[in-house]
Amino acid sequence: MGMSDDTGLTDAAPRRAIGDDERPAVRAEVDAATLDGEVVVYNAGDGRVHQLDRLGSLLWDLLDGSATVRELVDDVADAFGAPRDDVDRDVKAFVAELDHYGLLEGSEAAEPHPSQAIDDETWIIEAPSPCAPSADLLPWGAVVAVEVGSRWAGVRLPSPEVAERFQAVWTRPTRLQPDAPPSVHLLPAEDSSRLHRMHRNGCLTASTGDPRRLVITAARHLAATLPAPLGTARFQTLAVVRDGVATLLPSLLDERLLHHQRRLREHGFLVTDAPASLLDLDTGELVVAPDDLLDPDELDGLAAAFGHTRRVEPVVEPGRYRVDRWFFLDVFGPERSPLPTSDAVRYALSAAREPAQPILEALTRLLGSIRTERINPSYDGSTVDILLDRVGPA
Amino acid sequence: MLAELGPCPDDTEVHRRRWAGRTGRLRILGLDVEVVSDRPEVTTYLASVFAPFEGRGAAATTVAMLERNGAFPVAHAGEWVLAPTSLPQAVVSLVWWLNQRSLEAPWHELLVHAGVVATGGRAVLLPGAPDAGKSTLTAALVRDGFEYLSDEAARIDLRTGTVHPFPRSLTLDSTSLALLGLPPTAGVDAGAFPEIRALGAHVPVDALRTGAVGGPAAPALVVFPRLVDGATPSLTPVPPAAALGRLTEEALNLHTLGRAGFALLHRLVAGRPAVELRYSALPNAVGAIRRALDQLRA
Numbered sequence: 001m002g003m004s005d006d007t008g009l010t011d012a013a014p015r016r017a018i019g020d021d022e023r024p025a026v027r028a029e030v031d032a033a034t035l036d037g038e039v040v041v042y043n044a045g046d047g048r049v050h051q052l053d054r055l056g057s058l059l060w061d062l063l064d065g066s067a068t069v070r071e072l073v074d075d076v077a078d079a080f081g082a083p084r085d086d087v088d089r090d091v092k093a094f095v096a097e098l099d100h101y102g103l104l105e106g107s108e109a110a111e112p113h114p115s116q117a118i119d120d121e122t123w124i125i126e127a128p129s130p131c132a133p134s135a136d137l138l139p140w141g142a143v144v145a146v147e148v149g150s151r152w153a154g155v156r157l158p159s160p161e162v163a164e165r166f167q168a169v170w171t172r173p174t175r176l177q178p179d180a181p182p183s184v185h186l187l188p189a190e191d192s193s194r195l196h197r198m199h200r201n202g203c204l205t206a207s208t209g210d211p212r213r214l215v216i217t218a219a220r221h222l223a224a225t226l227p228a229p230l231g232t233a234r235f236q237t238l239a240v241v242r243d244g245v246a247t248l249l250p251s252l253l254d255e256r257l258l259h260h261q262r263r264l265r266e267h268g269f270l271v272t273d274a275p276a277s278l279l280d281l282d283t284g285e286l287v288v289a290p291d292d293l294l295d296p297d298e299l300d301g302l303a304a305a306f307g308h309t310r311r312v313e314p315v316v317e318p319g320r321y322r323v324d325r326w327f328f329l330d331v332f333g334p335e336r337s338p339l340p341t342s343d344a345v346r347y348a349l350s351a352a353r354e355p356a357q358p359i360l361e362a363l364t365r366l367l368g369s370i371r372t373e374r375i376n377p378s379y380d381g382s383t384v385d386i387l388l389d390r391v392g393p394a
Numbered sequence: 395m396l397a398e399l400g401p402c403p404d405d406t407e408v409h410r411r412r413w414a415g416r417t418g419r420l421r422i423l424g425l426d427v428e429v430v431s432d433r434p435e436v437t438t439y440l441a442s443v444f445a446p447f448e449g450r451g452a453a454a455t456t457v458a459m460l461e462r463n464g465a466f467p468v469a470h471a472g473e474w475v476l477a478p479t480s481l482p483q484a485v486v487s488l489v490w491w492l493n494q495r496s497l498e499a500p501w502h503e504l505l506v507h508a509g510v511v512a513t514g515g516r517a518v519l520l521p522g523a524p525d526a527g528k529s530t531l532t533a534a535l536v537r538d539g540f541e542y543l544s545d546e547a548a549r550i551d552l553r554t555g556t557v558h559p560f561p562r563s564l565t566l567d568s569t570s571l572a573l574l575g576l577p578p579t580a581g582v583d584a585g586a587f588p589e590i591r592a593l594g595a596h597v598p599v600d601a602l603r604t605g606a607v608g609g610p611a612a613p614a615l616v617v618f619p620r621l622v623d624g625a626t627p628s629l630t631p632v633p634p635a636a637a638l639g640r641l642t643e644e645a646l647n648l649h650t651l652g653r654a655g656f657a658l659l660h661r662l663v664a665g666r667p668a669v670e671l672r673y674s675a676l677p678n679a680v681g682a683i684r685r686a687l688d689q690l691r692a
Contacts, residue, residue, distance in 0.1 A: 033635075033664075035633070035638060035663065038633065039635070346568075
C-alpha cells in the first residue's frame with residue numbers, strides 16, 4: 001500500500017489489476033507538494049488529499065506516461081537491489097491505488113463500496129435539537145420506531161437500506177414509522193457536513209466506526225430518553241458499583257464519559273451502561289431499571305450479526321444501590337479538589353436531565369449529607385486509586 | 395414540525411413588515427445579513443454577540459425570527475431554516491446558524507478551522523478537533539497576554555500568507571469560565587434568557603482582556619493541540635508532509651479555492667515548524683507554547 005487518504009478510512013473495494021505494459025500518467029489537474037522527500041497529493045476534482053509513503057513518493061515524479069510499469073519495476077529493483085517480485089507487487093499495488101482514486105489519466109474515481117455502508121465508516125450518533133438545530137432540515141430517509149420500555153422511540157436514519165440493516169440486527173421490536181418522535185439521529189459522518197461536525201460539540205453522543213458500539217450506544221441513548229418515574233431524576237453520570245454500593249461520576253461531556261467508562265472497565269470496575277442514570281430523590285439511591293440495559297444475550301446477538309466476538313463484560317444488575325460518593329468529572333479542573341455542597345449542587349444541576357427548580361431542594365439535601373469532590377479524569381491512574389480507596393479524601 | 399408552522403414568509407413579506415427588533419447589518423466573513431424579530435430582546439442579544447461585525451447600509455439578505463404556535467421559527471430566503479421551540483433555544487440556534495453560514499459562505503481567503511493568537515506580529519495557529527479544547531486554550535493564551543485573532547477560523551490571505559483577525563465572541567461553558575478565572579456572568583448580558591448560560595456563554599473578547607484583538611500577523615508556528623489523559627505537556631515535531639495533510643483536513647473552503655488553497659498551505663508548512671502539543675492541564679499548555687515561541691526567536 002503506497003498511500004492513505006485524508007478520511008482515514010480503509011476502502012475495501014476491489015482494485016483493478018495493473019498490466020506490465022501500462023504507462024501510468026498523473027492527471028494534469030492533480031497537484032502535489034514534496035516536503036522532506038514525502039509527497040502529499042491534492043486532487044482538486046474531488047477535494048481528496050493523499051499522503052504517499054516512501055515508495056509512492058519515490059515513484060510520483062516518474063508517473064508522466066513515458067515509462068511502462070515493467071520499466072518502473074526494473075528501475076526500482078535495480079536502484080535498491082530489492083527482489084524483483086516484491087517490487088513488482090508493491091509498484092502495481094501503488095499504481096492500482098492511484099487508479100482507484102481517479103488520479104491517473106483514464107481512471108475513474110471509485111464509488112464507496114455499498115457493503116461498507118455500516119461496517120467501515122464512522123457514524124455520528126446525536127440527540128435532536130436544541131443541540132443540532134439543523135437536524136430537522138436534513139433529508140432523513142427513514143425513521144425506525146424501536147420499542148423502549150412501554151413506548152416507541154424514533155431512530156432517524158439516512159436511507160431505507162440502512163434502516164433495513166438496522167432492523168435486522170436490533171433484537172427488540174421495531175417498525176418503520178415515519179412520524180415516530182425522533183430520539184436519536186444516526187448518520188454516516190460523510191453525510192454530515194464538516195461544519196455540522198465541528199459545531200456538534202454540545203449534542204454529540206458518540207462517533208464510532210464499530211457497528212456494535214453504534215447499536216449499543218443508540219440503545220443506551222434511547223433508554224435515557226424515557227421519562228423519569230415520579231420521585232426520581234435522570235443525571236448524565238456513570239455509576240461504579242462495588243459491594244452493593246454506588247459511586248456516581250457525573251460529567252457534562254458525554255464523549256469523555258464513554259471514554260472513562262471504557263477505562264474503568266479495563267480496570268475491572270462494574271460500571272453502569274446508562275448515559276443518564278436514575279436517582280431516587282427521596283433516598284438518594286441509584287435506581288438501575290431493566291430497560292436501562294441491554295441484555296448480555298442481546299449484545300452477543302448483535303455482535304454475532306456483525307461478525308464480531310464480544311468480550312463478556314459483567315453488567316450492573318437491575319436494582320437499587322446506596323450512593324456513598326459523588327465525584328464530578330471535570331477535564332479542565334485540577335487533579336482533585338473538594339467540592340463545597342453549593343458548587344456540587346450547581347454541577348449536579350448541570351448534569352441533570354430534569355428542570356432545575358423541582359429537584360433543587362432534594363439535591364441540596366442529598367449532596368449536603370454525602371462526600372463530594374471534583375476530579376480530573378485525565379489523571380486516570382489517580383481516579384482508579386481514589387475509587388479503590390487507596391488514597392483518602394482531597 | 396415544519397408543516398405545522400404554516401407558509402413561510404418570502405423576502406418581500408419580510409421586508410414589508412414592521413419588526414420590533416433589528417440587529418442592523420452584520421458582515422460576518424462572506425455572510426452579509428440582518429436579523430429581524432418581533433422580540434427585540436433577541437436582536438439586542440445577537441447584536442451584542444456579533445458586535446465586531448457591525449456594518450453600515452443595507453444587508454444583502456434578511457433573516458427573520460417569528461413566533462408561531464408556541465414555536466420561534468426562523469425564515470431565510472422564503473424557507474424555514476430553524477424551528478426552535480423556546481426563546482433561549484432560538485437565540486442559541488441563531489448564533490450557531492449565523493456562525494455556520496458565515497464559514498460556509500464564499501470567501502476569498504483560505505479559512506482554516508483553528509484558534510489563532512499572536513504576539514509581536516507572529517501568529518500561532520491552533521488547528522484541531524472540538525474536543526482538543528481549542529477555544530479554551532485560545533482564551534487562556536489571550537488571558538496570558540497573547541493577541542486574539544480567532545477561536546474558530548484562521549483567515550489566511552492567498553497571496554501574502556498573512557493571517558487576519560476574525561474576532562468573534564467565544565462560546566465558553568461554565569467550567570471553562572471558572573478555569574479561566576472569569577466570573578460566571580462574563581458573557582454577553584443574558585438578562586432576558588438566563589437559561590442560555592446552561593448551553594454556554596457567548597463571551598466578547600474584551601471580557602477576556604480589554605483591547606485583546608490583534609491585527610494581521612505572519613504565521614510563525616502551527617500547534618496541533620491534543621488533550622491526553624494524564625500527559626505532562628510535550629511538544630513533538632510534526633513532519634511537514636503530515637502537517638500539510640492535517641491542515642487540509644481543517645481547511646474549510648479548500649474545495650472552492652482549489653489549487654490556490656493547496657499551494658498556500660504548502661507554502662505555510664514548508665516555511666515554519668509544526669508541533670503536536672499533548673497536554674492535560676491548561677496552564678502547562680500555555681507555558682509550553684510560550685517556550686516554543688521563545689525557542690523560535692532564539
